[in-house]
Amino acid sequence: DMKKAFKHIDPKKAMTVFAVCVFAIYLMTGIYIVNPGEQAVIKRFGKLQSETIQEGIHYRLPTPIDEVRIVNVEEVRRADVGMTLPEHLHENDDPQEIQLLTGDENIISSEAIVHYKIKDAAKFLYSVNQNDETLVRESVEAALVQAMANMAVDDILSTEKVQLQNSVMQMAQETLDIYNVGIQIMAFNLQAVNPPDEV
Numbered sequence: 001d002m003k004k005a006f007k008h009i010d011p012k013k014a015m016t017v018f019a020v021c022v023f024a025i026y027l028m029t030g031i032y033i034v035n036p037g038e039q040a041v042i043k044r045f046g047k048l049q050s051e052t053i054q055e056g057i058h059y060r061l062p063t064p065i066d067e068v069r070i071v072n073v074e075e076v077r078r079a080d081v082g083m084t085l086p087e088h089l090h091e092n093d094d095p096q097e098i099q100l101l102t103g104d105e106n107i108i109s110s111e112a113i114v115h116y117k118i119k120d121a122a123k124f125l126y127s128v129n130q131n132d133e134t135l136v137r138e139s140v141e142a143a144l145v146q147a148m149a150n151m152a153v154d155d156i157l158s159t160e161k162v163q164l165q166n167s168v169m170q171m172a173q174e175t176l177d178i179y180n181v182g183i184q185i186m187a188f189n190l191q192a193v194n195p196p197d198e199v
Contacts, residue, residue: 029063031057031059034054034055040070040071041070041121042060043066044066071118071125075118076115082096106153108193111192113189114136114187116186119183135176136183139176143167161193
């Protein structure tokens, strides 16, 4: 009965239709969506394509030809400097307390929060070879050391705090730009600048 039911079907044509359908489905796997606030980066045979893809529905050549990685560039991320906030979990490198020498040779402890986001997905994905929070934190710590070494402790604790914050933010951004990592610092806030407990 089965032979009678299907004897009018040509096996070669059936296989051709089946192969065409499978190939069409394979081609359709190249459709992908970049949501608002995201950027996509394509690697073709492992080589990074120069164009960054913005939001919308797009097509890429199917795997293994093209590989797409999508990054949220609107998310504001945070790095803690010299402290760990209770709601901010760190995977494996908690921020260490930092003590800095001021321009008038006083020692002060600093705590700060840095807000940053990704401005270039391609640079971020392929230029940052470690935790991006650690990179931002270390850039800010280096800027803090440099900025505070040129200021007196009384100025830091009173009239020049805003200038210090702006200076640190600018220097840290310049460092990140030299590293070419596609990260933009949005805000830098000194939470506390105090003499060490021993003092």
